[in-house]
Amino acid sequence: MKLRAALEGNDADLQEFLQEYHASEIAILFEKLTPEERKQIINILPTDIASEVLSEMDEEHHPEQILIDLHPEKRSEIIEELDYDDATDIISQLDEDDQQEVLGDIDQEDASNIRALMTYEEDTAGGLMNTDVIKLNIGLYKNEALSEVIRQSEEKEEFYTIYAVNDNDILQGIVSLKDIIKSRANVSVSALLKTDYVFVKADMDQEEVAKLISQYNLTSIPVVDDQMRLLGRITVDDIIDVLEEENTEDILKISGVSEDEELSGNWQDAVKSRLPWLIINLATAFLAASVIRHFDPTLQKLTVMSAYMTIIAGMGGNAATQALAVTVRRISLSDLTDQQAFRTVLKEFSVGLINGACNGLIVFLVALWYDANPMLGVVLFLAMTGNLIVAGLTGASIPLLLKRLGIDPAVASSIIITTFTDCIGFLLPLYLATKLLL
Amino acid sequence: MKLRAALEGNDADLQEFLQEYHASEIAILFEKLTPEERKQIINILPTDIASEVLSEMDEEHHPEQILIDLHPEKRSEIIEELDYDDATDIISQLDEDDQQEVLGDIDQEDASNIRALMTYEEDTAGGLMNTDVIKLNIGLYKNEALSEVIRQSEEKEEFYTIYAVNDNDILQGIVSLKDIIKSRANVSVSALLKTDYVFVKADMDQEEVAKLISQYNLTSIPVVDDQMRLLGRITVDDIIDVLEEENTEDILKISGVSEDEELSGNWQDAVKSRLPWLIINLATAFLAASVIRHFDPTLQKLTVMSAYMTIIAGMGGNAATQALAVTVRRISLSDLTDQQAFRTVLKEFSVGLINGACNGLIVFLVALWYDANPMLGVVLFLAMTGNLIVAGLTGASIPLLLKRLGIDPAVASSIIITTFTDCIGFLLPLYLATKLLL
Numbered sequence: 001m002k003l004r005a006a007l008e009g010n011d012a013d014l015q016e017f018l019q020e021y022h023a024s025e026i027a028i029l030f031e032k033l034t035p036e037e038r039k040q041i042i043n044i045l046p047t048d049i050a051s052e053v054l055s056e057m058d059e060e061h062h063p064e065q066i067l068i069d070l071h072p073e074k075r076s077e078i079i080e081e082l083d084y085d086d087a088t089d090i091i092s093q094l095d096e097d098d099q100q101e102v103l104g105d106i107d108q109e110d111a112s113n114i115r116a117l118m119t120y121e122e123d124t125a126g127g128l129m130n131t132d133v134i135k136l137n138i139g140l141y142k143n144e145a146l147s148e149v150i151r152q153s154e155e156k157e158e159f160y161t162i163y164a165v166n167d168n169d170i171l172q173g174i175v176s177l178k179d180i181i182k183s184r185a186n187v188s189v190s191a192l193l194k195t196d197y198v199f200v201k202a203d204m205d206q207e208e209v210a211k212l213i214s215q216y217n218l219t220s221i222p223v224v225d226d227q228m229r230l231l232g233r234i235t236v237d238d239i240i241d242v243l244e245e246e247n248t249e250d251i252l253k254i255s256g257v258s259e260d261e262e263l264s265g266n267w268q269d270a271v272k273s274r275l276p277w278l279i280i281n282l283a284t285a286f287l288a289a290s291v292i293r294h295f296d297p298t299l300q301k302l303t304v305m306s307a308y309m310t311i312i313a314g315m316g317g318n319a320a321t322q323a324l325a326v327t328v329r330r331i332s333l334s335d336l337t338d339q340q341a342f343r344t345v346l347k348e349f350s351v352g353l354i355n356g357a358c359n360g361l362i363v364f365l366v367a368l369w370y371d372a373n374p375m376l377g378v379v380l381f382l383a384m385t386g387n388l389i390v391a392g393l394t395g396a397s398i399p400l401l402l403k404r405l406g407i408d409p410a411v412a413s414s415i416i417i418t419t420f421t422d423c424i425g426f427l428l429p430l431y432l433a434t435k436l437l438l
Numbered sequence: 439m440k441l442r443a444a445l446e447g448n449d450a451d452l453q454e455f456l457q458e459y460h461a462s463e464i465a466i467l468f469e470k471l472t473p474e475e476r477k478q479i480i481n482i483l484p485t486d487i488a489s490e491v492l493s494e495m496d497e498e499h500h501p502e503q504i505l506i507d508l509h510p511e512k513r514s515e516i517i518e519e520l521d522y523d524d525a526t527d528i529i530s531q532l533d534e535d536d537q538q539e540v541l542g543d544i545d546q547e548d549a550s551n552i553r554a555l556m557t558y559e560e561d562t563a564g565g566l567m568n569t570d571v572i573k574l575n576i577g578l579y580k581n582e583a584l585s586e587v588i589r590q591s592e593e594k595e596e597f598y599t600i601y602a603v604n605d606n607d608i609l610q611g612i613v614s615l616k617d618i619i620k621s622r623a624n625v626s627v628s629a630l631l632k633t634d635y636v637f638v639k640a641d642m643d644q645e646e647v648a649k650l651i652s653q654y655n656l657t658s659i660p661v662v663d664d665q666m667r668l669l670g671r672i673t674v675d676d677i678i679d680v681l682e683e684e685n686t687e688d689i690l691k692i693s694g695v696s697e698d699e700e701l702s703g704n705w706q707d708a709v710k711s712r713l714p715w716l717i718i719n720l721a722t723a724f725l726a727a728s729v730i731r732h733f734d735p736t737l738q739k740l741t742v743m744s745a746y747m748t749i750i751a752g753m754g755g756n757a758a759t760q761a762l763a764v765t766v767r768r769i770s771l772s773d774l775t776d777q778q779a780f781r782t783v784l785k786e787f788s789v790g791l792i793n794g795a796c797n798g799l800i801v802f803l804v805a806l807w808y809d810a811n812p813m814l815g816v817v818l819f820l821a822m823t824g825n826l827i828v829a830g831l832t833g834a835s836i837p838l839l840l841k842r843l844g845i846d847p848a849v850a851s852s853i854i855i856t857t858f859t860d861c862i863g864f865l866l867p868l869y870l871a872t873k874l875l876l
Contacts, residue, residue: 024653032775056655146619153616177615178591181584214682215462217494217675219657236674237655243678244652247685248767254689255763255852256756263768264778267788274760275793278753282797285752286804289745296741303734306744307727310751314723314860315716317755318694318853322712325693329686330701337470340702350705355713359720366724414693414852415756422752 003029007037014044023052031061031264038066043074051078055086060262064093068102076106084110085130085238088117125209126202128242129223129232135163138172138190145180145189161220163230164189171222171230173197199224202231209234210242246332253410254328256281281415288313288422295430298438304371305433308363308380313425315359316387317418323348323395324417331399331409345396352392356385379436383429387421394420441467445475452482461490469499469702476504481512489516493524498700502531506540514544522548523568523676526555563647564640566680567661567670573601576610576628580621587615599658601668602627609660609668611635637662640669647672648680684770691846692766694719694853719853726751726860733868736876742809743871746801746818751863753797754825755856761786761833762855769837769847779842783834790830791823798822817874821867825859832858 006017018026018041026045030038030053042050057063067075067090079087079102091099091114099118103111113131120126134152136145149162162180164172173193183192199222200209213221213236220235249259261273292299292309299305327344330336336344360381367377394417399409444455456464456479464483468476468491480488495501505513505528517525517540529537529552537556541549551569558564572590574583587600600618602610611631621630637660638647651659651674658673687697699711730737730747737743765782768774774782798819805815832855837847 022654024655028772032777150616150620178588181619182588214675214678216460217462219674236657236678237652240652240674240678240681243681243685244771247681247688248771250685251689251692251763251767255692255759257760257763261764263764263771267785267792270764270785270789271792274757274789275796277760278756278793278797279800281756282749282753282800285749288752289749292745292748293742296744299741299744300738303737304731306734306737307730310730310748310860310864311720311723311727313748314726314755314856315720317752318716318719318856319712321693321852322695322715325689325695326699326701326708329689333682333686333701334466339470347705347708351708351712354705354709355716358713359716362717362720414759418752418756422748426748 007040011044014041018045018049023049024056026053027056027058030057035065035069039069042066042070042078047074047077047081051081051086054078054090055082059089059093060264062093064090067091068094068098072105075102079106079114080110083130084113084117084132085128085232088114088127089122092118092122120202123206124202125200125204125206125223125234126231128206128209128238129202129234130238131232133163133222133230133233134161135165135230136175136189138164138166138188138193140189142180142183142185142187145175149177149180161222161233163222163233164193165230169229171199171224171228174222197222200234201226206242207246210239210246213239214243250328250332250410253408254325254413256413256415277413277415281419284416284419285422287419288426291423291426292430295426295434298430298434302433302437304376305429308367308376309383309426309429311363312380312383312387312429313422315384316391316421316425317414318391319352319355319388320391320395320417320421321414323351323392324399324412324414327396327399328410328412331403336400336403341400344400345393348392348396349389350392352389353385355392356388357381359388360384375437376433379429379432383425383432386428387425390424391417391421445478449482452479456483456487461487462494464491465494465496468495473503473507477507480504480508480516485512485515485519489519489524492516492528493520497527497531498702500531502528502536505529506532506536510543513540517544518548521568522551522555522570523566523670526552526565527560530556530560558640561644562640563638563642563644563661563672564669566644566647566676567640567672568676569670571601571660571668571671572599573603573668574613574627576602576604576626576631578627580618580623580625583613583618583627587618599660599671601660601671602631603668607667609637609662609666612660635660638672639664644680645684648677648684651677652681688766688770688848691848692763692851694851715851715853719857722854722857723860725857726864729861729864730868733864733872736868736872740871740875742814743867746805746814747821747864747867749801750818750821750825750867751860753822754829754859754863755852756829757790757793757826758829758833758855758859759852761789761830762837762850762852765834765837766848766850769841774838774841779838782838783831786830786834787827788830790827793830794823794826795819797826813875814871817867817870821863821870824866825863828862829855829859 006014045053054063054066091102094102103114117131134149136148140148162175162177164175166172173195174197175189175192179192198212198216198218200212202223202225218236220233222233223231225231252261253259256277258273261270363384364377364381367373367380398412398417402412403409444452492501492505529540532540541552555569572587574586578586600613600615602613604610611633612635613627613630617630636650636654636656638650640661640663656674658671660671661669663669690699691697694715696711699708801822802815802819805811805818836855837850840850841847
């Protein structure tokens with residue numbers, strides 16, 4: 001790795017090496033470095049690149065640790081260079097004392113802006129927004145407006161939407177730069193307003209914000225308080241991170257992993273996040289096992305059922321996981337009406353029936369050929385079909401039910417659903433065998 | 439439902455009702471309507487709204503069916519109003535004959551643009567891009583450049599980035615409108631170029647494009663051919679759809695559902711997508727069951743093992759699903775180095791060891807209390823610990839291995855992984871019981 005050589009060389013070598021990389025690439029390199037090496041690099045980078053590297057780092061790689069280890073002067077320079085929303089995200093990860101120290105060192109206006117942002121919950125519109133917007137008073141005329149836009153956008157790379165506010169900072173609408181340029185000199189901003197825009201309140205959940213931005217194909221959305229005062233704006237690139245985060249949570253929860261397990265966290269955290277689910281599952285596994293124990297006499301006479309019942313229970317678990325994944329994903333992309341929910345359950349019933357019968361037929365043929373026992377085949381066919389119907393019904397209806405109850409449907413993880421298919425998957429073949437084969 | 443009333447009333451009522459809705463909301467309403475009702479609404483909407491509704495509809499609700507059912511004149515109006523990329527997406531869903539008919543009716547320049555876009559694979563940068571970009575010749579001076587931008591952006595709501603090209607349409611860099619406005623009259627575009635931009639080739643996979651846009655926080659990215667000729671641009675809102683699509687595929691594949699099952703498709707399609715996976719699993723279930731059959735003599739003497747072995751195999755399946763979900767998600771968010779991959783497997787080994795020992799202890803205590811058999815407890819403790827270690831190792835290493843082999847790691851669905859935990863989950867307790875309890 002060339003980086004190692006550069007780190008061990010002199011500052012000039014390192015500087016030259018780093019010039020080849022974009023800030024987001026350096027942020028990725030950081031994942032493999034020690035705290036000392038990270039500090040060394042941040043100290044050598046120009047302030048604007050250093051701040052960009054920190055804002056690009058994943059929360060789980062702890063950019064705040066790098067920040068707090070820096071010389072106070074360097075640190076303050078970097079923070080003042082950061083966008084307010086990024087600075088807030090990083091600083092809010094520090095403990096109370098460190099927060100006060102860091103904020104005390106920087107420019108007072110910046111500090112109060114960051115303090116204001118820190119009052120919003122991290123996963124709401126307020127926690128996501130940037131306060132650094134381009135806004136025009138509706139009373140400005142063309143040339144004033146134009147030079148105001150240029151002045152305000154001086155330090156921004158891209159400026160997205162221009163917001164129009166009245167004297168009390170109440171949002172009045174949005175204006176396009178193109179319309180300002182094309183207008184005559186005696187036209188004021190108020191004449192150029194577009195008023196059919198979408199906005200969000202600061203306390204809206206970030207997932208809802210993401211849905212709005214994605215549904216209306218927006219590049220940015222204004223954030224307002226209850227009096228419609230303009231607080232900031234959320235841009236589509238922040239939303240991409242939210243979507244990735246929500247999707248990670250979905251895939252983890254459906255697999256019985258606590259949603260806040262860090263993907264690259266250590267084993268202690270992983271145990272903390274997963275052991276509770278496994279213990280819940282162990283309890284339900286005992287429930288399923290008690291079904292088996294109930295049929296001990298049957299199993300003693302028909303040991304062959306030991307093997308077959310695990311096939312039927314296992315297949316039920318897999319079919320339920322399929323139905324669950326499709327239903328959970330569907331719910332997370334759009335809300336279903338009662339009628340759609342009903343049709344979904346009906347569909348999964350049909351799928352369970354057909355897939356159950358097909359697999360049941362195969363098991364029937366195996367019992368016929370291998371055990372030369374047609375009645376055993378019938379028992380297995382019926383049990384397989386029945387359990388795959390249960391799998392489809394529970395896999396679809398439990399997440400839909402949870403959603404109606406206001407509970408996150410992904411919590412209906414495969415761990416929970418397979419309790420049903422395990423119990424029914426043991427009960428059906430053993431009960432039928434007891435009745436029909438003994 | 440008010441919509442029903444409006445549909446049954448006269449055109450004026452319906453028109454008034456529809457005015458309250460954004461095109462993307464009408465697209466959602468469409469999911470619940472019959473083809474006849476959809477046609478009725480499209481015919482009554484202004485052309486620009488109608489085309490937006492079609493472009494907002496999910497592919498799986500078949501906007502192309504609405505289009506082909508319309509009167510040819512209305513249809514051509516709508517297509518000419520669509521962005522080229524959206525028109526291409528919809529038209530390419532039609533069969534060959536309908537495509538020719540539809541394209542034959544519209545403006546010849548539009549038709550040839552759409553035909554050109556149809557040559558790109560749907561899931562590549564070329565299939566995703568819009569050809570309708572704002573581009574300036576690097577030779578233009580301030581005022582020419584400014585009026586050119588205004589002319590080209592006339593019909594666009596937002597214009598994202600301005601691209602600079604030479605006389606042969608070869609991309610030279612990007613320019614910001616702000617810089618043009620602030621420049622002096624005698625400055626040409628070539629003096630304002632930013633040349634450190636990110637671009638993609640037309641044949642790049644859409645998932646790679648999404649990663650780039652998300653990593654560099656871009657709002658748009660230019661698409662070029664092998665000669666660096668500017669072909670079009672991809673905007674961040676198109677990428678949001680790609681991310682949603684890729685995430686759906688991940689969650690489906692990991693659950694053993696074919697990646698192209700439509701979430702709201704009918705039961706026939708669902709059977710087609712899931713039955714093959716279930717049959718593969720049935721084969722592996724027979725494999726696991728053959729382990730049980732091998733130990734028939736043990737089971738006859740120790741029927742209690744029937745119940746306990748299902749607990750151990752089931753817990754292994756759940757622990758493997760957890761390890762799999764975390765690993766697959768991690769791989770899909772960023773590529774792992776060999777060292778990181780090794781550490782991931784090591785971490786899952788530790789997690790399996792600890793979680794296995796904890797759950798094993800509980801099973802040990804149950805065997806002690808319920809069956810009053812300490813040696814049975816020891817067998818179960820060892821088997822549980824062993825199987826959860828296997829679960830962690832396979833759940834992490836199989837997707838990592840597949841990734842190295844160039845196979846999509848999500849194919850290592852829980853269905854495949856649980857084959858291991860089922861086989862080992864039956865083998866370990868039965869083997870140990872045979873050795874230690876008989």
